[in-house]
Amino acid sequence: MSDRKGTLYVVSAPSGTGKDTVVRELLRLHPETAFSVSATTRAPREGETEGKDYYFVTRERFAEMIERGEFLEYAEYTTASYGTPAAAVDAALAAGRDMILVIEINGANNVKRKRPDAVLVFLVPPSFEELERRLRGRGTETEEQIAARMEKARAEILHMDEYDYIVKNDTVPHAVSDIESIMAAERLKAAKCIESVKGGLGI
Amino acid sequence: MSDRKGTLYVVSAPSGTGKDTVVRELLRLHPETAFSVSATTRAPREGETEGKDYYFVTRERFAEMIERGEFLEYAEYTTASYGTPAAAVDAALAAGRDMILVIEINGANNVKRKRPDAVLVFLVPPSFEELERRLRGRGTETEEQIAARMEKARAEILHMDEYDYIVKNDTVPHAVSDIESIMAAERLKAAKCIESVKGGLGI
Numbered sequence: 001m002s003d004r005k006g007t008l009y010v011v012s013a014p015s016g017t018g019k020d021t022v023v024r025e026l027l028r029l030h031p032e033t034a035f036s037v038s039a040t041t042r043a044p045r046e047g048e049t050e051g052k053d054y055y056f057v058t059r060e061r062f063a064e065m066i067e068r069g070e071f072l073e074y075a076e077y078t079t080a081s082y083g084t085p086a087a088a089v090d091a092a093l094a095a096g097r098d099m100i101l102v103i104e105i106n107g108a109n110n111v112k113r114k115r116p117d118a119v120l121v122f123l124v125p126p127s128f129e130e131l132e133r134r135l136r137g138r139g140t141e142t143e144e145q146i147a148a149r150m151e152k153a154r155a156e157i158l159h160m161d162e163y164d165y166i167v168k169n170d171t172v173p174h175a176v177s178d179i180e181s182i183m184a185a186e187r188l189k190a191a192k193c194i195e196s197v198k199g200g201l202g203i
Numbered sequence: 204m205s206d207r208k209g210t211l212y213v214v215s216a217p218s219g220t221g222k223d224t225v226v227r228e229l230l231r232l233h234p235e236t237a238f239s240v241s242a243t244t245r246a247p248r249e250g251e252t253e254g255k256d257y258y259f260v261t262r263e264r265f266a267e268m269i270e271r272g273e274f275l276e277y278a279e280y281t282t283a284s285y286g287t288p289a290a291a292v293d294a295a296l297a298a299g300r301d302m303i304l305v306i307e308i309n310g311a312n313n314v315k316r317k318r319p320d321a322v323l324v325f326l327v328p329p330s331f332e333e334l335e336r337r338l339r340g341r342g343t344e345t346e347e348q349i350a351a352r353m354e355k356a357r358a359e360i361l362h363m364d365e366y367d368y369i370v371k372n373d374t375v376p377h378a379v380s381d382i383e384s385i386m387a388a389e390r391l392k393a394a395k396c397i398e399s400v401k402g403g404l405g406i
Binding site: 122124126127128154157158160161163164165166167168178180181182184185186188189190193194197200201202203 | 325327329330331357360361363364366367368369370371381383384385387388389391392393396397400403404405406
């Protein structure tokens with residue numbers, strides 16, 4: 001147990017904004033930061049590792065986890081379900097590690113309700129034109145799918161006022177640096193560091 | 204007028220912690236940040252410039268400024284009085300500039316009451332031993348004065364829970380970097396940047 005509890009960071013963004021790239025780079029630079037691994041009912045894809053990318057579980061096990069209240073948040077789709085196991089999050093925080101959780105906007109609100117101390121970060125693209133360019137650049141989607149994603153992005157972005165911080169992902173280093181500042185500042189909040197400061201001063 | 208209002212930062216610390224050195228270095232690195240110049244009734248010391256170090260005013264003018272409510276906070280001592288003129292602070296913030304105000308702990312509470320958006324930063328020495336060493340190193344005070352300052356520091360430090368952030372001044376670059384993180388994070392707070400983000404996205 002650390003004398004300092006870790007902070008849970010929730011990162012959300014409209015699809016195509018590049019949140020996975022930003023968070024991967026952040027974790028590379030800060031290996032002391034934990035990453036929340038989701039449980040999912042979908043099958044592993046090539047190169048995915050159990051316990052690193054996802055916990056791959058059966059539909060039955062997933063339903064059981066819901067029933068036992070083991071998820072901080074979860075989402076069920078027709079194709080597969082995804083959930084954040086609460087135990088791993090709480091263990092990391094209790095050990096004094098900060099943890100990053102990358103989830104959809106609805107999930108973020110659920111996490112904030114259950115863990116009011118969580119810090120919510122919303123990544124926005126530099127512009128909708130750039131977002132469309134990035135989605136198109138993937139070359140994996142039809143015009144219809146791109147149009148649907150853009151419409152979804154415009155709806156999702158209206159939720160940014162429910163977040164604590166907004167970071168523009170114009171370049172990955174810039175977005176990473178902004179999130180580093182947020183994490184550094186959060187650690188300096190009196191409410192979070194006062195006990196360890198007092199300890200250091202012997203009072 | 205900027206589309207973003209500046210933020211008022213109040214920095215306090217027990218005497219000897221090195222707050223003036225830290226803030227001077229911060230302003231050198233960030234000349235876009237404004238520094239709040241106090242009004243005082245004391246005489247200028249050698250090298251001090253009117254309007255840069257202080258506004259030097261008469262006791263009569265100071266009393267008039269109090270009566271007219273021109274101070275954000277002020278303190279009267281037997282030797283001299285000091286006050287923060289509100290107009291300069293509000294002008295800088297309205298122009299979108301962040302402003303730093305270095306004041307005593309009682310003054311900080313008064314500022315927070317009048318400007319609840321102000322961000323309060325408390326600088327602490329790495330240890331009381333180090334603080335005493337620094338006070339002694341000045342070579343300007345008697346043992347009695349040093350003992351009195353140490354007693355005052357121990358009392359003042361108990362107010363750190365009234366501040367938003369606590370920064371340890373173990374080295375000046377480290378303390379400056381921590382305050383830079385705080386200022387960067389504050390600018391990313393959704394409440395502060397959402398309008399300009401929306402503007403950038405054309406929504």
